[in-house]
Amino acid sequence: MESILLKIQDTVAKYAEVLSKISRVDVEVVDNRLYRVAGTGMFSKKVNEDMSAEGYVYRQVLKTGRRQIIYEPGKEMICQNCPHCNDCQEEIEISMPVRMGIEIIGIIGLVGSSREQKERILQDEQLYLDFLEQIADFITAKAKEYRELDNKNQLLDTLDCTIGHIEQGIMIIGADYVITTANEAAKKQLELEMPEGSYVKIEATGDHMNYRNEYKMKIGDREFSIMGHLYNLPRQEGRYAKLLLFENSKAIQKKYYEMTATVHTLDCSNIIGDSDRTCKMKREIMQVAQSSSTVLITGESGTGKEMVATAIWNASSRRSGRFVAINCAAIPEALLESELFGYVKGAFTGADPHGRIGKFELANKGVIFLDEIGDMPLYLQAKLLRVLQERKITRIGSNQVIPIDVRILAATNRDLREMIREKKFREDLYYRLNVIPLEIAPLRERVDDIQPLAEYFAMHYAKLFQKYFWKITESVMECLKQYSWPGNVRELENVVEFMVNMMGPDGILDEKTLPREVRERGEKKKLEEEQKPGVEANRSDSMISEEPLTLKELEYRAIRKAIDRCGNTTQGKKEAARQLGIGLATLYRKLEEITNSQNEN
Numbered sequence: 001m002e003s004i005l006l007k008i009q010d011t012v013a014k015y016a017e018v019l020s021k022i023s024r025v026d027v028e029v030v031d032n033r034l035y036r037v038a039g040t041g042m043f044s045k046k047v048n049e050d051m052s053a054e055g056y057v058y059r060q061v062l063k064t065g066r067r068q069i070i071y072e073p074g075k076e077m078i079c080q081n082c083p084h085c086n087d088c089q090e091e092i093e094i095s096m097p098v099r100m101g102i103e104i105i106g107i108i109g110l111v112g113s114s115r116e117q118k119e120r121i122l123q124d125e126q127l128y129l130d131f132l133e134q135i136a137d138f139i140t141a142k143a144k145e146y147r148e149l150d151n152k153n154q155l156l157d158t159l160d161c162t163i164g165h166i167e168q169g170i171m172i173i174g175a176d177y178v179i180t181t182a183n184e185a186a187k188k189q190l191e192l193e194m195p196e197g198s199y200v201k202i203e204a205t206g207d208h209m210n211y212r213n214e215y216k217m218k219i220g221d222r223e224f225s226i227m228g229h230l231y232n233l234p235r236q237e238g239r240y241a242k243l244l245l246f247e248n249s250k251a252i253q254k255k256y257y258e259m260t261a262t263v264h265t266l267d268c269s270n271i272i273g274d275s276d277r278t279c280k281m282k283r284e285i286m287q288v289a290q291s292s293s294t295v296l297i298t299g300e301s302g303t304g305k306e307m308v309a310t311a312i313w314n315a316s317s318r319r320s321g322r323f324v325a326i327n328c329a330a331i332p333e334a335l336l337e338s339e340l341f342g343y344v345k346g347a348f349t350g351a352d353p354h355g356r357i358g359k360f361e362l363a364n365k366g367v368i369f370l371d372e373i374g375d376m377p378l379y380l381q382a383k384l385l386r387v388l389q390e391r392k393i394t395r396i397g398s399n400q401v402i403p404i405d406v407r408i409l410a411a412t413n414r415d416l417r418e419m420i421r422e423k424k425f426r427e428d429l430y431y432r433l434n435v436i437p438l439e440i441a442p443l444r445e446r447v448d449d450i451q452p453l454a455e456y457f458a459m460h461y462a463k464l465f466q467k468y469f470w471k472i473t474e475s476v477m478e479c480l481k482q483y484s485w486p487g488n489v490r491e492l493e494n495v496v497e498f499m500v501n502m503m504g505p506d507g508i509l510d511e512k513t514l515p516r517e518v519r520e521r522g523e524k525k526k527l528e529e530e531q532k533p534g535v536e537a538n539r540s541d542s543m544i545s546e547e548p549l550t551l552k553e554l555e556y557r558a559i560r561k562a563i564d565r566c567g568n569t570t571q572g573k574k575e576a577a578r579q580l581g582i583g584l585a586t587l588y589r590k591l592e593e594i595t596n597s598q599n600e601n
């Protein structure tokens, strides 16, 4: 790195020149690395030379910090190690340190090379010394000035670089509201290449949220909604009057959405099922997606209502907007309103007293999915009705009316008509929501979906658990079809996940892997059906009707029936054995045989 004297070399050269002219002797100035920065007379051709190999006296001055006068160059002790000791051309030499604080930044050398010069210096020695000191001080002052300026510039560069890397938008605005400077984040968030020089209009809306104020900002013909703070700078004049730290509300919403929303990449192709009802539903989804009307999706829990809602959003033109879901049953009643409409600072002492954006605003230009709408309290139903009619919302605690453009999809597993009769749901809201009704059948009513769904989930979980999956045995599939699935597809998914966990390395989902409840209920239902008169003949199940039953099969069924009757406990088995007329040990042996033969299949 260059020494400071080298950085102000021109100034140093001028001072050397002045000093030389007035004293009429040659002058040289070296820096603290013994590099000659300036020189007059015999030194003028040696400027910018490294003299560290010869500057014995200067090194001494650098070490002690004291000036040095050599009256007899070549003869004094200090000169003994100098290579020019015996042929020294100098008659007298004064070396004066140049200080900056405690640091010695260089040396001024005044070198008399004739007797006459020496005489002159000796006559007015103190005057020369004072003058030299004065010049050293001038050089110091210039060096200080340079260093301060350099420090300031460095600070400005650092600040500039820091501001450039900050994610928050930063704008410095003049007293005349013309933008002086804007950082990269500001340009990016506002999508403006050169806001500098433009007039900006900033107006506070009066709402405070997430520790920030809300402002409406206008630059040229573009309007922005921003959240942040506008500060007055120390000198509220000229080009540096105000500092605006901000984030575009859109960016805040995006961040909030990304933090809170689950990934919704589902479309119709993710809806598994071949049943007539599922195929019809998929057609309806595609049709409904084209409209902007409100949809009410009904169906039991776990039938796939949210999945259908995301598929509608995905197939619609609002796909570029957000899909914001809110479960009205999962949020405490007191918080639901603020979740839906948002609230400003001071609105109430909630979990976050600094305000929060609501789901409706977040869903602007997109879709809001109001899940479990039947659980919405009556007073909120009235508010929702107003939103549906007026398409405007007001944040809690604010006076601002915000227009919103949101498509509403609602879902429930409750009987809203019944709730209307019980005065628990507003009739007018029901009709507003039920513009397009979409009913999802329970899984037990679309048995044809069970096989593709079970196979799909089996493959999915086998992949997830890195297991080999080959097939689901026919008898297991039969059990799955016989089961009533009160928890619908969600329950089927959980059951298959369990089964894949239990599955052995052969990759077969057989009866061993079935959860006991599904197996027992499935078998029970099978047996009940078999017992119904005339059923055998009607069933398409080849296992039961078309082939004659073996003795083993008959025995197995009798045992199962007895256990179903008496219960699958030790006590139950004892009773079953009694009813079957066999001993308990025989019953256990037969049960083991049955399990083994199933495993072989």
Ligand SMILES: Nc1ncnc2c1ncn2[C@@H]1O[C@H](COP(=O)(O)OP(=O)(O)OP(=O)(O)O)[C@@H](O)[C@H]1O
Residues within 6 Å of the ligand: 270, 271, 272, 273, 299, 300, 301, 302, 303, 304, 305, 306, 307, 308, 371, 413, 453, 489, 490, 493
């Ligand atoms: N046809 C289908 N194809 C694939 N997966 C499905 C299908 N139907 C439902 N699912 C899956 O079942 C689970 C439950 O679905 P979803 O959450 O959409 O049901 P829901 O009716 O909204 O339930 P709830 O009323 O309890 O909120 C999800 O994991 C979903 O992916």
